[in-house]
Structures are given as C-alpha cells and as structure tokens.
Amino acid sequence: MKEYTERRQLNNEGFSLIELLIAIVILSIIVVPLLHSFVTSARTNAKSRNTMHATAIAEDVMEQFEAHTLEEMADTYEAATPTGFTNSVQKDASLDVDGDGAAEDGIWRYTFRDEKTTSGIYDVVVTLDPNGYTALNEKDIVNIQNLAGNLNAVYSESEDAAQEAYGYFEAYSGGRDVMEIARNTTKTIEISIDSSRILLDLGDGENVETDVYLVTASTVYHCNSAILTGISGDYPQNGTDYVIFSNEEAVRAKAAELKKQKESGNPVDAEEIISQLANIIVCLQPRVEATQSAVTSAVDKVIVNNPKNVQTNLFLVEQTPSAERIDSFTDESTGFNPYSSWNNNYKAAFELRETWPGWMSSAGASIDSACRLRTNLIDRSNTEYIFNDLSVSGAAGNAVGDVAKDIMGADGGLTPTERRNRIYDMRVQVYSRDTIGVQSPVLTMTGTVIE
Structure with missing residues (x-):
C-alpha cells in the first residue's frame, strides 16, 4: 500500500506596500477630520466657558455700579491688592474714549483684576462717559x-x-x-x-x-x-x-x-x-x-x-x-x-x-x-x-x-x-489675564448708569 502525504502550503506573502499606503490614506481621510473636529470642539468649549465667565463678571460689575456711587467703587477697587497687579482709577479724566483723536472730559476709568472665578483670572476695564448727556448732567x-x-x-x-x-x-x-x-x-x-x-x-x-x-x-x-x-x-x-x-x-x-x-x-x-x-x-x-x-x-x-x-x-x-x-x-x-x-x-x-x-x-x-x-x-x-x-x-x-x-x-x-454729572454711558471690557493692550477683550458689555 502506497502512502501519500498531503502537503499544505501556507500563504505568507502579507500586504504589499501599495496596499498599506492605500490603507493609510483611507485612514487619514477618515481620522484627520475627526481629530480636527475634536480640536475645534475643545477650542469652542473653552472659548464658550471663557465668554461665560467674562459675561458673569461684566454683569456683576454693572450691578455693583448701579448699587454704589463712583467714589465708593473707586475706594473698593483701590483698596484691593491682587497678586501681580495694581488696581487703578482715573477720576474725572480727559480721555479719548470714542477713538476720534479728541479727548472727552469727565471720564472715569477703573482698571482692576478679578480673581473671583475658579476657572481663571481676568482683568477688567470699566469706562464711564457722561458726555452723551450734557443737557441732563448740567x-x-x-x-x-x-x-x-x-x-x-x-x-x-x-x-x-x-x-x-x-x-x-x-x-x-x-x-x-x-x-x-x-x-x-x-x-x-x-x-x-x-x-x-x-x-x-x-x-x-x-x-x-x-x-x-x-x-x-x-x-x-x-x-x-x-x-x-x-x-x-x-x-x-x-x-x-x-x-x-x-x-x-x-x-x-x-x-x-x-x-x-x-x-x-x-x-x-x-x-x-x-x-x-x-x-x-x-x-x-x-x-x-x-x-x-x-x-x-x-x-x-x-x-x-x-x-x-x-x-x-x-x-x-x-x-x-x-x-x-x-x-x-x-x-x-x-x-x-x-x-x-x-x-x-x-x-x-x-x-x-x-x-x-x-x-x-x-x-x-x-x-x-x-x-x-x-x-x-x-x-x-x-x-x-x-x-x-x-x-x-x-x-x-x-x-x-x-x-x-x-x-x-x-x-x-x-x-x-x-451741578454735576449724574448719568453715564458705561462700557465693561473683560480681558484674559495680562492681555490689556495686547489682545482684544474676551467680552465687551455696554449700558447706562445713573448715579
């Protein structure tokens, strides 16, 4: 009786280089937009949180100015000593607020650091301008x-x-x-x-x-x-x-x-x-x-x-x-x-x-x-x-x-x-930490204050 031995041949050839490159290209086409979407979403969420915190700060500042006199707010901010920052108040100054090159009189500008939010530190500039209400203020x-x-x-x-x-x-x-x-x-x-x-x-x-x-x-x-x-x-x-x-x-x-x-x-x-x-x-x-x-x-x-x-x-x-x-x-x-x-x-x-x-x-x-x-x-x-x-x-x-x-x-x-100024246009600008004069504010909020 003659014995026959079956020989099984295994396929050990693997992927060719071309196949691998095609797979990488396909994967890139799929993954890169997803990664970009994740990055964009993270940035958007961070910006939204930043804007949300800035909005809360601006609203709180406006409420404070509605409840207190300008002098009282000056005393509050000038008495504070935040780390690495000096709060300042320009009282009844002449400043170019509207950017036309001419200074307006009677401006109040408060610059201070807000450290109350747990997620970050913000710098705030509050400008009060009475010049739009001359007939009433005088x-x-x-x-x-x-x-x-x-x-x-x-x-x-x-x-x-x-x-x-x-x-x-x-x-x-x-x-x-x-x-x-x-x-x-x-x-x-x-x-x-x-x-x-x-x-x-x-x-x-x-x-x-x-x-x-x-x-x-x-x-x-x-x-x-x-x-x-x-x-x-x-x-x-x-x-x-x-x-x-x-x-x-x-x-x-x-x-x-x-x-x-x-x-x-x-x-x-x-x-x-x-x-x-x-x-x-x-x-x-x-x-x-x-x-x-x-x-x-x-x-x-x-x-x-x-x-x-x-x-x-x-x-x-x-x-x-x-x-x-x-x-x-x-x-x-x-x-x-x-x-x-x-x-x-x-x-x-x-x-x-x-x-x-x-x-x-x-x-x-x-x-x-x-x-x-x-x-x-x-x-x-x-x-x-x-x-x-x-x-x-x-x-x-x-x-x-x-x-x-x-x-x-x-x-x-x-x-x-x-005779004194009683009504002011109010602008609150909230900046990320140490970016006043360097970057645009995170948020600008405007309103009117009657002292």
Whole structure:
C-alpha cells in the first residue's frame, strides 16, 4: 500500500506596500477630520466657558455700579491688592474714549483684576462717559436724596404739565397765541394736611393710640377770563385732590403684626407703631413762558392747609428749567429769552394756613408755625410769603413778608442746588489675564448708569 502525504502550503506573502499606503490614506481621510473636529470642539468649549465667565463678571460689575456711587467703587477697587497687579482709577479724566483723536472730559476709568472665578483670572476695564448727556448732567438739581423714605409726602409734576391747560384756554381765546395765554395764566398748587387719632389693639388688653396722616394735593390753572369767551377761566381737568401720603393702612398692618408676635409669646414694643409725617416735598416747575415781562402778581402759588397744626417740614423746591424747555420758548424775532426772563421776572408765592387761637397780628412774629418752611425760593427777593391764621377772619389773620418768614422759620440752607454729572454711558471690557493692550477683550458689555 502506497502512502501519500498531503502537503499544505501556507500563504505568507502579507500586504504589499501599495496596499498599506492605500490603507493609510483611507485612514487619514477618515481620522484627520475627526481629530480636527475634536480640536475645534475643545477650542469652542473653552472659548464658550471663557465668554461665560467674562459675561458673569461684566454683569456683576454693572450691578455693583448701579448699587454704589463712583467714589465708593473707586475706594473698593483701590483698596484691593491682587497678586501681580495694581488696581487703578482715573477720576474725572480727559480721555479719548470714542477713538476720534479728541479727548472727552469727565471720564472715569477703573482698571482692576478679578480673581473671583475658579476657572481663571481676568482683568477688567470699566469706562464711564457722561458726555452723551450734557443737557441732563448740567441741569441744576436740588439735592433732596437725604429725604428718601416712607415718612415723606412728595408732590411733583412734569415740566410741560401746563401745556394741556394752555391748549384748552387757546380754544376759547379768539386766536391768541400760547405765549399770551401763558402770560395770563396762574397756577395754584394746594396741599392739605389732615390727621386723626386711632386706637390700636395689641392683644392681652394692651391698646395704643397714635396719629395717622393724610396729605392730598391739587393743581388749578386759571386764565384771565377777560381774554376768554364762553368759559370761566379754570382748566376743568385740574383741581381734583389726589393722595400723596396716607399711612393709616400701614400703621394698622404694623399693629396687627405686633399683635401676632405677642400671641406667639414674643415681646413687642408699642413705640414701633408711633407714626410720623416727617416731610412734605413740593417740586415746583416754574413756568418760564409766563414771565415775558415784569409781573405784579405771582404766576405760581403754593398753599399749604394745616388746620390741625401737624408738625412737619415743607420742602418747597424750585426746579431749574431744562435747556429743551428754554429753547422751545425762545423767540429770536422778539428777543425773548425765557432763561433771563425767568431769572429776572419769575414771581412765586407761598402761603401757610394754620390755626392759632388767640392770634394777634401785632404779635404774630412771636409764634412758631407747626409746619416749617425749607425752600430755595428764598434766593428770589420777589417771592411772596403769607402766614394765615385760620382762627381769625380776614386780613387780620395774615402776616406777610419777613414776619411770615420768621413765623415759618423759613430757611434756604437745606435745599442747595448742585451741578454735576449724574448719568453715564458705561462700557465693561473683560480681558484674559495680562492681555490689556495686547489682545482684544474676551467680552465687551455696554449700558447706562445713573448715579
């Protein structure tokens, strides 16, 4: 028997060089875009995180500037000592902010390092520019911010509040122009103060009695009926009382809160609900258009009725007309300049009415009124002052001029006017660490800040 041996031949040839190169090319075509996509995605994510952190920093900075004055922010940043960086503040400087080659005045620039984020350190430049708001910033404003709070009654009116009244009178004037209507129109603001006593239950048989206050205001425009036809001369849309202060509801709510605390076993202090009317603030918008010539009687009048002799302060604050309003009434053909006319001719009157039994006009200056007058109208020598004792009829109850001012304790020192920048364009630029002046900011955020 013949044996046959089967020989198996193995294929050991492998890939050829050409096949290997083709495989590498195919792999490159597939992998390289994927790698590029991964790199791009990583860079995008990093940039997004960077932008997100920068946005959070910029928003926080803007909130800080809205809550604090420029000086307070300067103190905050200049007091900080970050590692490897010196915070700096340029105060009220002249800088070229808009890049036109000319420096603008009044710029504030804060440069500081922010190390609050856990992912990195950023440098920040904040620029505040008031130059876009010159007309507003240069307006004289009475500083009464120290009177803020919930114990004050405030009356204010828009600068052009009289325009609707002029339009109403003009329709009955036989074609007279607005300037003549204004010259023949007077404005009276009337403030009325009322008080009453209420009894409050604090529980466990404890009661407390306190005063509560109601203050209302009304405005009446009256045009000389001699130049009108068919109407009495009063503007009908004015004259309705509206409330500018009322604290009875708040006092009762506070008493209910204290009673609830007491029922829970907590001690309470009844003095917490003793109410007060601290100040009445009247912001008077003078009508420059009504002062085209010297006037013999007041064009604007403020009357305060205080029959119960409530003790409070009245801040009568004459506001300075805006440039826009002065321009709107300037007449080059006649040479009428409302600003100079207002300064020279504007005449206002203030009258306080209280009740003082036993009043004698000859001894009127010996009493002090319950409502004390604080006003910048004292600077105007032609302002009229009247104190009227409601317990005496007719002229016998009146004190005028310096005697009235003495009775009311009239003082102009508490309502100073000031001129300064208040509104700014704000730009916050957030940079990566040590890149100010080298690279563009990661983020720029803009807004407006009112100090």
